[in-house]
Amino acid sequence: MLLRRANVVTGALDLLDAEGLGGLTMRKLGVALDVQAGALYRHFPNKEALLDAMADQLLEGVGAPLPSDLPWADQLELLGERMHTALLSRRDGARMVSGTFAPGRHTMIASRRAAQVLAEAGFPPNRAWEITFAVFYFVLGHTIEEQAQSRMPAGDNWTARLEAAGLDTHDPLAMGLKTLAAADPGRRFSYGLRVFLSGVQQHAPADAADPHEAETTRDS
Numbered sequence: 001m002l003l004r005r006a007n008v009v010t011g012a013l014d015l016l017d018a019e020g021l022g023g024l025t026m027r028k029l030g031v032a033l034d035v036q037a038g039a040l041y042r043h044f045p046n047k048e049a050l051l052d053a054m055a056d057q058l059l060e061g062v063g064a065p066l067p068s069d070l071p072w073a074d075q076l077e078l079l080g081e082r083m084h085t086a087l088l089s090r091r092d093g094a095r096m097v098s099g100t101f102a103p104g105r106h107t108m109i110a111s112r113r114a115a116q117v118l119a120e121a122g123f124p125p126n127r128a129w130e131i132t133f134a135v136f137y138f139v140l141g142h143t144i145e146e147q148a149q150s151r152m153p154a155g156d157n158w159t160a161r162l163e164a165a166g167l168d169t170h171d172p173l174a175m176g177l178k179t180l181a182a183a184d185p186g187r188r189f190s191y192g193l194r195v196f197l198s199g200v201q202q203h204a205p206a207d208a209a210d211p212h213e214a215e216t217t218r219d220s
Contacts, residue, residue, distance in 0.1 A: 008043050015029055016090055020091055021095050060086075072120065076118070076197055084143055088146070094143035095147070111136065121204060123205060
């Protein structure tokens with residue numbers, strides 16, 4: 001069977017699920033696809049290029065059209081939730097995506113969709129892109145920790161490590177940290193994303209019809 005670029009990317013994502021990011025090598029991928037490693041280099045000059053393609057494929061669908069009746073902050077929240085779900089769909093997905101910076105098709109659709117939402121809300125283009133990157137960095141950072149937590153062996157988790165550190169049971173903040181460690185990570189993510197976007201709303205232009213004037217007013 002002719003080895004196609006799409007087959008290589010799919011096989012690499014399957015190998016990522018099986019071996020994790022640390023176990024993903026071109027040699028192992030060649031074995032998994034039953035081809036010589038050299039055949040992979042006809043499609044990708046190096047592992048970094050393959051990772052870029054994998055990351056872009058992982059984000060397929062994140063930038064799909066958004067419900068037009070939602071407020072702009074809710075549209076961004078939906079985008080963030082979509083990205084979170086996509087990253088969780090593959091083992092070490094967030095670590096893989098965070099290590100790439102390639103303007104692939106799906107990546108650009110997702111990021112442009114977010115920037116467009118902000119631009120239509122009245123943010124100047126440069127601010128729209130800055131906020132887009134900040135939102136995506138939050139999603140990536142939280143999901144990296146979330147996936148790391150999910151891979152901890154039985155009996156070794158954040159709660160156990162905090163107890164071993166000798167938390168003061170009379171300290172409300174310390175006990176709050178323990179409660180947080182045991183909380184559902186998906187709920188923590190959704191709450192954190194909403195808090196983050198609430199902060200973005202505080203910096204929204206006062207006059208969406210004239211974003212440049214609003215930006216000047218805020219910076220003066």
